Each structure stands twice: as C-alpha cells, then as structure tokens.
Amino acid sequence: MSIPDWQDTTLGTMKRAALWLITVVGEGNTFTKEDVIKAFPGVSQADRRVRDLRDFGWQIDTNREDVNLDQHKLRFIKPGDRVWEPGKGSRPGSKITxxxxxxxxxxxxxxxxxxxxxxxxxxxxxxxxxxxxxxxxxxxxxxxxxxxxxxxxxxxxxxxxxxxxxxxxxxxxxxxxxxxxxxxxxxxxxxxDRREFSVVERLWADYRTLPSESRAKVRQALGLGD
Structure with missing residues (x-):
C-alpha cells in the first residue's frame, strides 16, 4: 500500500515526521535534531513530534539506548503504528498529568x-x-x-x-x-511484589549474556566439552 508524501502540509507534523523517517532517513540510520529542523523549517517543536512517535511503538534510540551514538545523534530502529492512517495518530487522553x-x-x-x-x-x-x-x-x-x-x-x-x-x-x-x-x-x-533470585539463577542470567567464545570457556570449565 502506498504511503502519503511526507512533505504534504495537510498532514500533522508527527505524521509527516513518521513518513520522513521511513522515506528519507531509513531504518537503522541516524539523524540529528538539526536534520529535523532542516526537514521541517518554520515548524515549532518538530523534534518533539518525532519523540512523540515512541508512544505509538516507534523505536528511536539515543545514546542512552545505544552507547555508540554521540549525544547529538538518534537512530531510527523500526516503525510502529501507521500514524498517518485515520484513527491511528491520536489517542484519547494521551497527555499524562x-x-x-x-x-x-x-x-x-x-x-x-x-x-x-x-x-x-x-x-x-x-x-x-x-x-x-x-x-x-x-x-x-x-x-x-x-x-x-x-x-x-x-x-x-x-x-x-x-x-x-x-x-x-x-x-x-x-x-x-x-x-x-x-x-x-x-x-x-x-x-x-518482589522476587529475590537465587545465586544460581543470577549466574545463569550472567552466563546468557556472555559472548559465544566466553560461553565455550565456561562449558569447558564445567566439564561439558565443546
């Protein structure tokens, strides 16, 4: 199904931002606040509308989620709801007091x-x-x-x-x-409303996070072979 033109000014800024991310930035690529300002000249808080997309399932990482990003960059990971479609770009009572x-x-x-x-x-x-x-x-x-x-x-x-x-x-x-x-x-x-994990459960959780080479060393130390 075709999608609208992100430059269509009859659409709201958040909807246009979603379309801009898909068609201009692309999944997995980075962009900056300055890129947003250039894409939406004269539109106040356009960068905030980009952030609002997270409330609709869009994954946009900063250096808090991706340590490889510097503080000025964001990465568009994946889209969420098709907010440009009727009924999908707004939620009743979306503002949290x-x-x-x-x-x-x-x-x-x-x-x-x-x-x-x-x-x-x-x-x-x-x-x-x-x-x-x-x-x-x-x-x-x-x-x-x-x-x-x-x-x-x-x-x-x-x-x-x-x-x-x-x-x-x-x-x-x-x-x-x-x-x-x-x-x-x-x-x-x-x-x-709490669960205390045992030592062996915490060790298992730590083991699962190890790279494959390190997991192999642990298996060898436990006598499990290759």
Whole structure:
C-alpha cells in the first residue's frame, strides 16, 4: 500500500515526521535534531513530534539506548503504528498529568516493572543511571476488550518493549496450570511484589549474556566439552 508524501502540509507534523523517517532517513540510520529542523523549517517543536512517535511503538534510540551514538545523534530502529492512517495518530487522553504520573509511579513502587531497576541506579556493566518513565501498555481484559494502561518502566525498557501487550486471560490460564507449590511460590511473590533470585539463577542470567567464545570457556570449565 502506498504511503502519503511526507512533505504534504495537510498532514500533522508527527505524521509527516513518521513518513520522513521511513522515506528519507531509513531504518537503522541516524539523524540529528538539526536534520529535523532542516526537514521541517518554520515548524515549532518538530523534534518533539518525532519523540512523540515512541508512544505509538516507534523505536528511536539515543545514546542512552545505544552507547555508540554521540549525544547529538538518534537512530531510527523500526516503525510502529501507521500514524498517518485515520484513527491511528491520536489517542484519547494521551497527555499524562503530573498528578497521574505521580500516582502511577507510587502504585508501581517507584521501580521499573520490567527489569526492577530504580531511579538513579546504575545499569550493571555500565556507567549509565536509570531514569523512570511511563509506558502505555495494551492489556486484553477478561471480557475480550483491550484497554491502554500506564506502567512504570526505565527508558531502556520502555524503548526496547515498544508495542508489547498483555492478555490477562492467557496469564491466569498459565497460573491455573501450575502445581500447588508453584502457585504458592507465585502468590508469595505477588503479595510481596518482589522476587529475590537465587545465586544460581543470577549466574545463569550472567552466563546468557556472555559472548559465544566466553560461553565455550565456561562449558569447558564445567566439564561439558565443546
């Protein structure tokens, strides 16, 4: 299906920015704020409209997500919703008030619900400090309807998890399939809203992040051969 011309001024700036990213910048390529200003001369806050695309599942990385980028560059990773199509470029109540933001952060315990990191905490293996943000998450309800809810996430998880959705019925169905002891353990984690990982689980997580050469050395040390 053909897409509109990004220079069509009858479209809103965010829609034009989405089309500009697809047709001019291209997936995987970088651009700067100056590039945005040149592409949309005389348009105030055009760079902000580019950032707004993240709320619609578009992945646009900065040096917070990609350490290979300098502070002036952004990288267009992948598109999200086709915001130029009718009904896809706006969301009712999309502006989050300060009161609502504080409420969500408090309800979520002031930590990232995806990775558990807290504001100001340094990501393991880096010098980058975490910043909490709010992400919009589509959640399919028990009656089959889907609603968009807010959840606290660090900016790294928010970008990487763009477009993620949840299904309550599927989740509860999986819970019902658990044995009694597993369900008891899960209930304890849910009640505490925390789970402490054992040493062996943390080691497994660390092992999975190793490059293949280093994984081979670990396997050899454990007597597992090649």
């Amino acid at each position: 300060h009161t609502r933001r504080r409420e969500v952060l408090a309800n979520d315990g002031h930590f990232c619900r995806s990775c558990g990191i807290t504001p100001g905490e340094t990501y393991e293996g880096s010098y980058e400090s975490a910043q909490l943000d709010l992400a919009r998450r589509g959640v399919k309800q028990l009656d089959g309807t889907e609603v968009v809810e807010l959840v606290s996430e660090c900016k790294r998880c928010r970008v990487g998890g763009a477009g993620k959705a949840n299904d309550i019925a599927v989740f509860l169905g999986a819970v019902q399939s658990l044995g009694a002891l597993e369900r008891q353990a899960l209930a304890g984690w849910v009640e505490a």
